[in-house]
Amino acid sequence: MALLGYLAASLTTVSFFPQAIKTVRSGDTSAISLRMYALFTLGISCWGVYGLLTADGPLIVANAITLVPAGLILERKGRALLAGRRRRH
Amino acid sequence: MALLGYLAASLTTVSFFPQAIKTVRSGDTSAISLRMYALFTLGISCWGVYGLLTADGPLIVANAITLVPAGLILERKGRALLAGRRRRH
Numbered sequence: 001m002a003l004l005g006y007l008a009a010s011l012t013t014v015s016f017f018p019q020a021i022k023t024v025r026s027g028d029t030s031a032i033s034l035r036m037y038a039l040f041t042l043g044i045s046c047w048g049v050y051g052l053l054t055a056d057g058p059l060i061v062a063n064a065i066t067l068v069p070a071g072l073i074l075e076r077k078g079r080a081l082l083a084g085r086r087r088r089h
Numbered sequence: 090m091a092l093l094g095y096l097a098a099s100l101t102t103v104s105f106f107p108q109a110i111k112t113v114r115s116g117d118t119s120a121i122s123l124r125m126y127a128l129f130t131l132g133i134s135c136w137g138v139y140g141l142l143t144a145d146g147p148l149i150v151a152n153a154i155t156l157v158p159a160g161l162i163l164e165r166k167g168r169a170l171l172a173g174r175r176r177r178h
Contacts (some may be wrong), residue, residue: 004139006124008132008139012128015125015128016125017125032120033108033112036105039101043101046100047094062145
């Protein structure tokens with residue numbers, strides 16, 4: 001049963017990497033929701049702090065790993081929006 | 090401290106809704122990674138089953154809610170890929 005939990009945690013953590021790779025490679029963030037990645041990155045940061053406060057190792061590790069691709073996607077989306085705004089003015 | 094955990098869970102759960110709304114409204118899935126949503130949807134399904142097996146209410150609820158937008162994005166991406174394949178032949 002614990003194995004299913006580890007499988008679930010691995011799948012949801014690993015899943016953000018193909019999206020981050022696709023986003024960084026293509027530079028295309030048009031279909032990516034800024035709100036999703038703003039809320040999600042804030043959410044996993046809260047999970048990480050919660051893990052630190054409750055001294056929960058797996059929670060800290062899983063969220064620290066997920067923060068890398070999620071933060072990268074958020075940064076690319078933000079950068080594309082700023083570049084778009086600059087072009088319009 | 091528990092409040093921070095609930096905040097974290099709410100943020101990561103809620104975050105998928107703006108992406109699903111954007112994807113359904115625009116129909117644009119070009120920048121969306123099929124692999125991400127395939128792995129993520131499988132992952133939260135595993136989390137849900139793990140929640141059922143361990144009788145963990147919050148785990149069942151959070152993952153059942155997340156399954157709706159994540160599954161919707163996966164379905165739209167899959168549909169767009171199939172439509173693209175049909176056009177090429």
